[in-house]
Amino acid sequence: MSLFTPTQLFDAHKFTCAVCNKDIFDEKYFCQNCFNTLPFNNAKTCKLCGSKLVGENDYCAHCKPGRSFYEKAFSSFDYDGDIISLMYAFKYGNAKFLAEVFAKYMANTYLNADLKVDMVVAAPLSVKSLLKRGYNQSLLLAQSFCNLANLPLIKDNLIKIKDTVQQEKLNNYERRKSLMGAFALTEGKVFENKIIIVIDDVKTTGTTLNRIAKTLKKAKAKRVYGLTAVSSRDKTITGTKRR
């Protein structure tokens, strides 16, 4: 008796490790070696934005309690190790199959957070970025995530009306400034009194999530949470004194 059907044998995504390409014989996406070194974000995290924390503080250097439009954010991985190249391949290398890989861990993170959520939105790209990249990686994540978490995805409603430079290239102040007025809703009623989770690929300072949350709260959303695959601690502030 054959253990694998020909389709499974040739399905490179499910049966090779997403990091090292080694053959694996289950659907875990990673071989045991690579899995053991993945930077899961499950130790101490910032109480607001969910970034990995080192040291005694409850909040990271970016976050001050009571100063955000979103309630809390979560992420599955810390921006470290093999996750850096995986995320790069996902965002810029057309490795769309990684949406399924990341979404599986995001669904886990979501279940562990024990939230009651009504609906999901994906962080949008501007029309210009979408044309350039050909796909919105956050929407791919949100679609896979919604399948796993059995939640409705509200598509094409939250839009990015301002084309901004890549956020990674900006400092904190520039990020806030560049994202002002960047998001809009084509129809707000659907969010009224709802608890919403915003799905994005990477969170750095939380500015994108905060702007989206502000837009949703203006439409009378009840609560807004964020969930990203990866949480990147801003390298520009690493090693500096906390404010």
Ligand SMILES: [Zn+2]
């Ligand atoms: Zn591997």
Ligand SMILES: [Zn+2]
């Ligand atoms: Zn934080």
